[in-house]
Amino acid sequence: MxxxxxxxxxxxxxxxxxxxxxxxxxxxxxxxxxxxxxxxxxxxxxxxxxxxxxxxxxxxxxxxxxxxxxxxxxxxxxxxxxxxxxxxxxxxxxxxxxxxxxxxxxxxxxxxxxxxxxxxxxxxxxxxxxxxxxxxxxxxxxxxxxxxxxxxxxxxxxxxxxxxxxxxxxxxxxxxxxxxxxxxxxxxxxxxxxxxxxxxxxxxxxxxxxMGSAHFTTEDLLNVAELFATIIDRMSRFTATHSRSVSGVAVFLAGYCGFSKNELYMMRIAGLLHDLGKLSIPNAVLEKPGSLTAQEQLIVRQHTYYTYRILEQIEHLNQVAEWAAWHHETLDGAGYPFRLDEDSLTLGARIMAVADIFVALTENRPYRKKLPKETIMRIMKTMVENNKISGRLVELLFDHFQEAGMVVQTMEDWAGEHRDSY
Ligand SMILES: [Fe+2]
Ligand SMILES: [Fe+2]
Ligand SMILES: [Fe+2]
Structure with a gap:
């Protein structure tokens, strides 16, 4: 590394x-x-x-x-x-x-x-x-x-x-x-x-x-990312391990895509911080049991913009900013907040989008329970057909569905064990 x-x-x-x-x-x-x-x-x-x-x-x-x-x-x-x-x-x-x-x-x-x-x-x-x-x-x-x-x-x-x-x-x-x-x-x-x-x-x-500032190492950076992941995930009991799970699944997929050790490390940080901008969303919106109003949806749309603008300011983290903050962009250019399309969406950003969707579908939400494998696969396939997310990555995920599910489960077990301190 x-x-x-x-x-x-x-x-x-x-x-x-x-x-x-x-x-x-x-x-x-x-x-x-x-x-x-x-x-x-x-x-x-x-x-x-x-x-x-x-x-x-x-x-x-x-x-x-x-x-x-x-x-x-x-x-x-x-x-x-x-x-x-x-x-x-x-x-x-x-x-x-x-x-x-x-x-x-x-x-x-x-x-x-x-x-x-x-x-x-x-x-x-x-x-x-x-x-x-x-x-x-x-x-x-x-x-x-x-x-x-x-x-x-x-x-x-x-x-x-x-x-x-x-x-x-x-x-x-x-x-x-x-x-x-x-x-x-x-x-x-x-x-x-x-x-x-x-x-x-x-x-x-x-x-x-x-004045006289010492330097932080890459390891310190990871510690800081973990601290913020804890804060973000505590915003809602439905997403108690979301950032850590997305980070784990993104690293898992990136490993199969041949990312280097250093890139995997960066992917880990990007996953932990992908929803950093969620701190701009009231908890009442995040925890709302019913569907969101049009106005509430606009508030939610702010979050990846802030993730990007914050992370891009940190030295060495330009790539992390893109991988983290482009997870709601789609290949057809209809995502948010930059409306990027397949010409600009890098492999790292595509991986994060697939990891985020997969993890979200395996989690309970205020308005629905976690979904079964068949439903997850159907939803993700439809997204591929509509040119929203990468078909190659979704295929890779489906080939290793159980292992990816284990990554999420491990995070949930870990959170269960650390309930008091976490
Ligand atoms: Fe205070
Ligand atoms: Fe998000
Ligand atoms: Fe204060």
Whole structure:
């Protein structure tokens, strides 16, 4: 397997964009929170290692809510410091802790994420208070509330005084008073606020994240893909192992097509991330028991576009982006979102489409049970006849139907065994 190195800054910034996806675009809540953290870190003169952890954690601090679109919306809409039920604000922090703890690349951020809503004066499930709460968590807690209370429409500088007042009211109870002082100091600058209007242009964030960054290996990349596959698959109980199963079947087919070891590795990552853009779809749509309305179908159609736009930004992953994101394109050019046809659809993309359809038909859905072999074969044959998917690949799949079914079964058994941690 060819080993290559990925810039973690590029990877973290890009992948965490998926966590801010919404039906109407990208909210950028976490990115803006990270930009605010940059300003605070600069004043605090943090070491570059501590700063890197702070900014990486800020970019994914709400990762524990990512599997629930509705929960993410609720968090983003909760103004001031009134979050309703106390436990409900902590549950996504706990989930985030569990997810990151089990990820080899990000386990050092788990504790920060767990404490990112801890109140300065205590009463937190962590049992921590005041300076025993990790500094990075205290900073993110403050930055998160500044971001949430900053209005997303109207002139940005109108926010300065109202937000400063809210934060001051909770100094010493919710927030570390010394950090509130730092905030008052750096938020005198207009640029503190105006940086939030151009989050993609924030050279401050890029420069600071880049300082002394180590590289991620291909193996780390796979770990990150697995972390996101877990988040995506948790969105619906009907698709608890979908990404892993599609990944497994796609690798299985690619192996028969003579893909190299390195290509198989890339196919594995592509399969894990093929539905990354699903994080833009409300769970109510994914779990709907009946058929989708025309409008809901349009929302679903967004997902592969986002998968592509996110993955194409990561170095070395151009091919992965295509294999992953073109799985709803069809050979007759009537698929989505790019309306590609057989002239542009590569073998890797065709494999992913066949793997995705096969796995979907073998899974239970809110509106139907998993289908028997004969029905699956009939549906897929009709798709071949209508020039939707590759006949050669479907034939290959049918020749190894039982083995492909075993790949899916193995994933389901694995998920059953890991029910608590998965
Ligand atoms: Fe949060
Ligand atoms: Fe947040
Ligand atoms: Fe999909």
């Amino acid at each position: 060819a080993i290559f190195f990925v810039n973690p800054v590029n990877l973290i910034q890009t992948m965490t964009m998926a966590l801010d996806l919404a039906v109407d675009g990208v909210s950028l809540h976490q990115k803006r929170t990270a930009i605010i953290c940059c300003h605070l870190a600069e004043k605090l003169k943090m070491s570059s290692t501590d700063e890197q952890s702070l900014l990486s954690a800020a970019l994914m601090h709400d990762i524990g809510a990512a599997s629930s679109y509705e929960e993410r919306k609720r968090l983003a809409d909760s103004r001031n410091t009134e979050w309703g039920e106390k436990e409900s604000i902590y549950s996504h922090a706990e989930n985030g802790y569990d997810l990151l703890k089990s990820s080899r690349s990000f386990d050092h951020l788990a504790e920060i994420v767990r404490c990112h809503h801890d109140a300065w004066d205590g009463g937190n499930p962590s049992g921590l208070c005041k300076s025993s709460i990790p500094l990075a968590a205290r900073i993110i807690h403050l930055a998160d509330r500044i971001e949430i209370n900053t209005k997303k429409s109207g002139p940005m500088l109108y926010n300065c005084e109202p937000v400063r007042k809210i934060i001051k009211d909770y100094s010493g109870t919710q927030f570390d008073p010394s950090l509130v002082d730092v905030f008052f100091d750096c938020s005198k600058k207009e640029s503190f606020w105006l940086d939030l209007t151009l989050p993609d242009k924030s050279s401050t964030l890029n420069a600071r994240l880049n």
